[in-house]
Structures are given as C-alpha cells and as structure tokens.
Amino acid sequence: MKKIAAVLLMVFIAVSLAACAPNREYMGFGFMGTFYSFKGVGGVEQKELEKKLLELENLVSVDGELKKINEAKAGEAVKVDAATYSLIKFAVDFNKNSSALDISLYPIVKLWGFDNTFNENSSLTPPDDQSITQTLTHVGLDLFEFDDENMTVTKKDDLAALDLGALGKGYAVSYLLEKCGFKEGILNLGGTIGAIGKEYKVGIEPPFGGESYFAVFTLKSGEVCSTSGNYQRNYVYEGTLYHHIFGDNGRPVENSLASVTVVCGSGAAADALSTACYVLGAEKSKELLDLYDASAVFVYEDKNVSSYKLDVNVTSKDYKLKVEE
C-alpha cells in the first residue's frame, strides 16, 4: 500500500516538475537594430534574455567593442573582448576561404549610408565614383594586424574599419540558444532563426512581398538559418535599387539573385555564408557551402528557386524549384 502511495507521489512530483519548465513566448524591438521573438519551453526569463541581447549587441556592433578599433589611429594595438576577437578571427578565416565576405568593407558600407544610421524611412543618394575609389583605399583585411595572444588588433591605416553586421545576428542566435538553458524552442532575431531541442518548420519570405512565405523547410535542433538579399536594407534612387551587400568594387552586387537562405550548424557561419553566397551566386557557392557543411536555397529575380542540399518544399505556385547537384 505504501509503495503504491509512494509511486503515485513520485508521478505527482514528476508531473509537477515538468510543469515547472514553463512555456515561453517573448518578443521585443530595438535589440541589434531589429526585432526578436522566442517561442519555446524552459530557460531564462525575458528580462535575462534581453540583458544577454544587449551584451551581445555591445560585442558585435560598431557602437560597441568595434568602435575601439574603428576610432583608433594606425599603429595603436587595440584590445577587444575575447568574444569579439574570436568573431573577427572567424570572419578573417572565412575571408581566406572566400573573399566574398570582407568585414573591412565598413568604410564603403558607411559611404553608401548602410551603417547603423540607416533607417528604412531615410532618403539617400548614392556616392560618386571618385569617393568610392578614394574610400576603397581604406578597405582590405591586409590593413589589419592580429595578435592572437594578446587579442589585439592593430591598423595600418587610420580610416580602416571593421563591421561584423554580416555575422552578428547568427553568432547571437547560436550563443543565446546555447547559454539560455532553453529545453526546446525557436529563436528569431530579425529573420535569422535557430532551433533547439526539436525540429521546427521554417518558411522563407518571398522577396517580392505577398504571402508570408513561399517555401518551407525543416530546421533541426542545433541548426541556424540566415537569409540575405537585395530586398531589405535598400533604397531606390532615380529608379535604380541600391542595396547593402557590396562587391570588392565598392558597389552593391548586381546579379540575378533576390535572396539566399543558408542553413548551418553554426550561426556565425550561416550568417556569413548567406552574404557570401549572395555575392558568389549558386554555382560558385557550392564548394564554400560544403566546406562549412551547410545547405542553401537561392531565389532569383524571375522567381526561379534552386536548392543545394536543402530539402525545401515550395508552397507557392508562382515559384519554380530546381535542385542543384
């Protein structure tokens, strides 16, 4: 009799404990220049998550740790936070694999007005050729020296500057999913999404507006997906669209792509890859994607879609899917 009572009591306690991992639904604006939402079970309270978001923002934003480097004079060894330093080094190594992502393009990004003063409501004018050529002399990772032991960065040019905008959100998503103790959940930081504890269905936003999504894929636990495209952070001047992803000529990349979505086990890599693959195009991206064990979906201006190693289900009849080999 006592045994039965004990078993029942244990069941009761177990169920009570399970109920202690509460369902979470958080949402907020103003972190890392975008919105975030989290749906899941367990882990930290919203306040704690937002505190971590602010910390992360300081680590990756040009108003935080990077400001020390960007405002430093040539020859000055600048010490930055270990996390910032390792993310910079990740981006430098990435650049060795593919020059399509260059975090030293920041002077160009700024010249075009796509730094964090950019506001969807602002009116901008593209810079003239001369200022682009002039600004490009301050661009290049060879203008920086890295001291891994002391975690310092030394510039060779006063005006050289770094920007982790292409990796920051992905890095933050991976970091938060790892450190917040969530039992399961899906975290969306301005469209860069990570899953933990179980798989989730993720839609891809159509670059041309309309429905909520035009295609769906499965995001497994531990994976992060990131999308880059010309349809966000852009402006139209005299009928021409200027967007925020730049080539080494200091101008927005011109190609037939509207967006690229990348899925990868590392958030920073997923984020970096989505930008790089947008610059490279599908064919030249394959090797790079393989290197990071990632998969991707390419969306073209003519609404053709091609997927590389990602099982994607196109739900809109306006889009045609081709599977890349």
Next chain:
Amino acid sequence: MKKDFRYYKESKPFRLWDLAVVGVILIMVVALLLVLFLPRQEAAGVKIYYKGELVRTVAFDGSAYPVLKYNGVTIVIEEGKAYVYESTCKNQYCVKHAPISKSGESIVCLPNQVVVKIYGGEKSEVDEVTK
C-alpha cells in the same frame, strides 16, 4: 501516546484514511494531467504589439471590428483575418504583406515597431519565417 503508536503498528494496510489519501493524490494527478495535456479551447483573434508590448487583443466573434491605428500603422480586421491597410513607414513591407489568418502568423512593421499576430484557430504550417 503509547496506545496510538500501537494502533498504527498493528493496523491493517487498508484503512479508510489510507484510501482517502491515495484518492486525493490520484485526483490531483489526474487533474494536473488534464490541465497540462488537454488541448486548450482558445478562441481565435488578433493580437497587436507595440514595442514588444501587447496593446490590444481583438477576438474573432462576428462583431463589427474596429479599424486600429498604432504608431502610424493602420490595421484592418475582418472575420478570421487581419492586414495592414496603410503605414507611415517608407519600405511598406507591412502593407504589401498578404492578410494573415492562421495561428502564429504575423506581420511585422520594423520601422514603426508594430506587430500584428493571429492567435488560436488553425495553426500555421510554419513556426517562423526567415528573411
């Protein structure tokens, strides 16, 4: 005291009070399981958030729905769906967005920090949308 002690020691397993205690525990367990695992009968409707805070909930109840305006975003609610009719933002993504009708679907106006979200009813096929 002594007498009481002997009473418990010699007592047989099934006593009225034992049964009562087991019964109460059983009822608590069943009740808790029901609360935890029974699907919630949640009515459907629209939730509007400004700067991440819930500012308005409108249930789909067949009534005449108000046209709502928050920070320059005008939201139209019809039976079972909602959309952004106009917005002061420059990119107009929220206005171009198709009406939403399934649970979990949302329209985000990033410049104006307004989110329109559907709750309850038929679930969306996706958990999130990458952009």
